[in-house]
Amino acid sequence: MKTVLITGANQGIGFETAKQLAQLGYFVYVGSRDKNKGLDAIKKLNDLGVTNVEFVELDVTSIASIQKAKELLDAKLGSLDVLINNAGISGGQPQNISAIKMENLRNVFDTNFLGAVQTTQQFIPLLTKSKEPRIVNVSSGLGSLAIHSNTQNSNFGIYDAYSCSKTALNAFTVMLANEFKNSNFKINSVTPGYTATNLNHYQGTQTVEQGAKVIVKYATLGTEAPTGGFFGDEGALDW
Ligand code: NAP
Numbered sequence: 001m002k003t004v005l006i007t008g009a010n011q012g013i014g015f016e017t018a019k020q021l022a023q024l025g026y027f028v029y030v031g032s033r034d035k036n037k038g039l040d041a042i043k044k045l046n047d048l049g050v051t052n053v054e055f056v057e058l059d060v061t062s063i064a065s066i067q068k069a070k071e072l073l074d075a076k077l078g079s080l081d082v083l084i085n086n087a088g089i090s091g092g093q094p095q096n097i098s099a100i101k102m103e104n105l106r107n108v109f110d111t112n113f114l115g116a117v118q119t120t121q122q123f124i125p126l127l128t129k130s131k132e133p134r135i136v137n138v139s140s141g142l143g144s145l146a147i148h149s150n151t152q153n154s155n156f157g158i159y160d161a162y163s164c165s166k167t168a169l170n171a172f173t174v175m176l177a178n179e180f181k182n183s184n185f186k187i188n189s190v191t192p193g194y195t196a197t198n199l200n201h202y203q204g205t206q207t208v209e210q211g212a213k214v215i216v217k218y219a220t221l222g223t224e225a226p227t228g229g230f231f232g233d234e235g236a237l238d239w
Contacts, residue, residue, distance in 0.1 A: 001052070003080050004219060005029040005073065007060050007119060008087030010037040012197035013138070015044075016208035017084060017215045022050045024220065029073065031087070033059035060087045060115030063122075070122045079129035082219045085116035085169075086138040090162050090199050097160040105161045112165035117172055132184055136218045137173050139189040139230065140166040146238030170230055170239060177228030186221045189230045190214045191237065 003026065009018045010032035022028045022045065030045070030053055032038030038055035045053045056072060059065040073080060091108035094100065116137055127133040141147060142159055143166025173189040180187060192211030196204040204211075214233050230237045 001025060001027045003027045003077055004082035004084065005031060005056065005080055006084040006086050007031040007058055010041040012199065013192050013195055013208050013211045014086040015041055016212040017086065018053060019045060019048065019050055020212050020216045021219060022052050028053045029056045031056050031058040060119050061110045063118055066119050066122045074126060080123055080126040081130040081132065082134045083120060083123050083127060084136045084138065084215060084219055085119060087115060088112050088138065093158065095159060095161040096157050100161055108161040108165045113168040116169055132223065134219055134221055135187040136215055137169050137189045138215060139169050139191050141191050143167045143170050144238055174228050186225050186227045188218045188227060190218050191232045193233055
């Protein structure tokens with residue numbers, strides 16, 4: 001059975017991704033920074049008849065927490081097939097980049113960018129032991145500089161910190177994919193699209209079922225598949 005670790009999987013798109021991947025036959029490690037929320041998520045999955053899941057405590061902003069999770073999976077499995085860097089925050093307001101409080105900007109980067117980088121670094125030794133390692137970085141259309149550079153589309157000022165953090169996450173995807181280009185790794189950024197979750201006070205226009213689809217697709221890529229790309233539900237996106 002292939003194994004997958006999803007960060008921030010106790011609710012929202014991460015939870016739904018856990019459900020879909022478990023239903024496809026993966027054994028899913030449901031990452032949650034809060035133990036009670038993580039155990040609740042497992043109970044909800046079990047109640048849906050999904051039993052090939054287990055909770056892992058993991059706060060992506062804490063290297064000690066990531067290392068503990070890594071040691072747990074190393075002892076249990078000795079390898080990992082898929083890492084999904086899904087944990088994310090939208091950040092406090094206001095975020096207009098000319099005046100944003102540095103503490104707010106740092107918090108957003110700590111989770112959305114540095115969190116994904118340090119989680120990946122810790123799990124690379126386990127992923128390297130998989131025959132077909134996959135890393136999916138859950139980015140956003142707001143990480144696209146092409147979109148922000150098009151003034152007609154550039155109405156996202158309230159999410160400047162969030163957008164910058166996702167642009168950085170996309171850069172991480174490209175750098176890492178280049179570093180592993182002569183290997184079996186497939187490393188991609190994807191965007192779930194505007195999805196109704198806690199992150200946007202359930203204002204998103206898509207369901208979590210729709211949002212998780214693209215993550216599942218890039219988590220389960222076969223050997224003839226892209227790496228170092230940025231994808232949405234309808235295919236490749238401009239960086
Ligand atoms: P969500 O329901 O708020 O879920 C976010 C998850 O991340 C929660 O489980 C949260 O845990 C977790 N998290 C936050 N900080 C964490 C940390 N330091 N360590 C570990 N976990 C942490 O939002 P979502 O919409 O499903 O977001 C999932 C991903 O999709 C994010 O990366 C987001 O940027 C991306 N995305 C979302 C949309 C959208 O429209 N919803 C669009 C594009 C991209 P708690 O429950 O403890 O807070």
